[in-house]
Amino acid sequence: MSRLLKKKPVGEKKKQRDASSNDTDSTVSSANFSSAKSATVASPLKAKLEKSLTDTKTGEPNFFQKAMEFLREVKVELKKVTWPTRKQTTGTTIVVIVFVFVVAAFLGLFDLGLSKLVQVVLT
Numbered sequence: 001m002s003r004l005l006k007k008k009p010v011g012e013k014k015k016q017r018d019a020s021s022n023d024t025d026s027t028v029s030s031a032n033f034s035s036a037k038s039a040t041v042a043s044p045l046k047a048k049l050e051k052s053l054t055d056t057k058t059g060e061p062n063f064f065q066k067a068m069e070f071l072r073e074v075k076v077e078l079k080k081v082t083w084p085t086r087k088q089t090t091g092t093t094i095v096v097i098v099f100v101f102v103v104a105a106f107l108g109l110f111d112l113g114l115s116k117l118v119q120v121v122l123t
Contacts, residue, residue, distance in 0.1 A: 061069065084092070
């Protein structure tokens, strides 16, 4: 739930993208770009290490933080549930029990009838 709230509106994303593209167009030349690209390709392990270090610095939540966030969201969602009253629960339970007995009786009689039919055919 909180991940949905953290999303920026589409207009702000577009503004940020336009601003970043204008900055990079004016400051980065093609020669600088190709040399930066070759340096990255030359040391993929260094790039992976730098990425892992930046991930820990950015504060990406670990397993326990994600679990706690999930439980908080579950608590919020459970508060939105309309719980049945005791009378509704009792009534529904009685209906289910009666229905189970009716189906059991029907299947029992059907099974008894088929078993008698099989005995008559085989004897």
